[in-house]
Amino acid sequence: MAIFKIVHITKYQYNWPIKESINEVRLFPHNFSNQDVLDYRLLITHNPDVEFYQDYYGNRVANFNNLESHEEMVIESRMTVRVNHSLKIPAIDNTTxxxxxxxxxxxxxxxxxxxxxxxxxxxxxxxxxxxxxxxxxxxxxxxxxxxxxxxxxxxxxxxxxxxxxxxxxxxxxxxxxxxxxxxxxxxxxxxxxxxxxxxxxxxxxxxxxxxxxxxxxxxxxxxxxxxxxxxxxxxxxxxxxxxxxxxxxxxxxxDCTPIKGTFKGLARQTLSVCVSIGYEDGRHYEEINDVLLEEIPQEINEQISYIEQQHQQQQ
Missing domain, CATH: 3.10.620.30 (C8orf32 fold)
Incomplete structure (x- = not known):
């Protein structure tokens, strides 16, 4: 048996202000026979209203719309989970x-x-x-x-x-x-x-x-x-x-994407994910990764490049 305190921070940054960021979150640990969720909190930039539902596969999902104009959005998932896999290796049986x-x-x-x-x-x-x-x-x-x-x-x-x-x-x-x-x-x-x-x-x-x-x-x-x-x-x-x-x-x-969504506005976005894990004995582990996002369609990329050029000329 082990207890972990996990903090999962997802940070989106945009080079121009965007608005109406609509998102779907699947960052909720399962409660099942070998895993107990002792505590959970979800924190989001601008504290938007969040609606929860259960999807086809039984996953808890959160939907929210960040209406305010923003150049950064942070989604922070904090959980304390107890895991107890009593059976490390399944028994070999003759089931085919x-x-x-x-x-x-x-x-x-x-x-x-x-x-x-x-x-x-x-x-x-x-x-x-x-x-x-x-x-x-x-x-x-x-x-x-x-x-x-x-x-x-x-x-x-x-x-x-x-x-x-x-x-x-x-x-x-x-x-x-x-x-x-x-x-x-x-x-x-x-x-x-x-x-x-x-x-x-x-x-x-x-x-x-x-x-x-x-x-x-x-x-x-x-x-x-x-x-x-x-x-x-x-x-x-x-x-x-x-x-x-x-x-x-x-x-x-x-079906399991941690966070997916869309927004209104022309901007280049970057995404970084930080996962921090704490143990019962006080040890701590942290890893930060920059995530490679889908390529921007050429037409949108050209529009953003034009806006950037205009901005540079005005400076």
Whole structure:
């Protein structure tokens, strides 16, 4: 069992004032059998009214509209979470993919989480599955083999992918970060016929050298009829442990995006994320990352450049 105090600060900055920033937030830790939320606070620039609802996958979501003109917006999520994964490694049982058949036919959620994405390199996915010989193996063993394959054959490299990077591109370069590896693992196990979901959260460091520690993290949960949802972390080739804190689940990253939104105005924006983790013994860990955003459409980019040129001429 472990208790973590996590502060997640998201800072948007704009080179010109913008207004009517409409946002959707999924930064609320789950309450479930192995995780208790002891305290939670959400702080937002200008203190806008916030509406809450639960999405299709059971995630708590906040919506708000920051109407005032601003050049900076900070969203601060503060939480205290107790995690207790009593079972570190699932039991190997003889449950196979065929044993999920009836449940999938009766549960539309499992069915939705069973279909792989439509990609160009699906033959490569099937070749990987053939190479690691998953035929007729139990679900748990298949998942472990897929997890191991990603860990052994893909290189953890920051800064070369972003939220728009496709599974095809990851299969091509064999490099990426936790989000990319989670998407590849989802494609592998779903192709076999195992329902699986994307999980967003944090991996809190214990000075263990795990990749992705101290920042937002992503992994996968597979479903078995005998043991329910089980977490697999392909970035580290482990089952989820006491230092995995879960935020949201869905089909892929887009269902679990921590913050997404839009605004009125012509401006270039930058985004930085700071995650701070405190421990019961007083230790503290902090990591700050500048996030690579989607490219601005050329037409909008030209308009912003024109405004900047006009401003420089007037100085």
């Amino acid at each position: 993919v065929k044993d999920i058949g009836k449940e999938k036919s009766e549960n539309i959620n499992l069915l939705r989480l069973n279909y792989p994405e439509v990609i160009q390199k699906q033959q490569e996915i099937e070749a990987i599955l053939a190479a690691i010989d998953v035929a007729n193996k139990p679900i748990i063993e298949i998942a472990q083999l897929c997890n191991q394959y990603i860990f052994d054959n893909f290189t953890y490299t920051k800064g070369i992918t972003n939220i728009e990077t496709t599974i095809d591109e990851i299969l091509e370069i064999k490099k990426g970060v936790c989000q990319d590896f989670a998407h590849v693992l989802l494609q592998l196990v779903r192709t076999v016929g195992i329902p699986a979901r994307y999980v967003s959260g944090y991996i809190c460091p214990y000075e263990s050298g795990l990749r992705g520690e101290g920042a937002t993290h992503a992994w996968v949960e597979i479903y078995t009829p005998t043991q329910g949802w089980l977490g697999l972390d392909p970035t580290n080739n482990i089952w989820t442990m006491d230092n995995h804190v879960k935020l949201a689940t869905g089909r892929n990253f887009y």
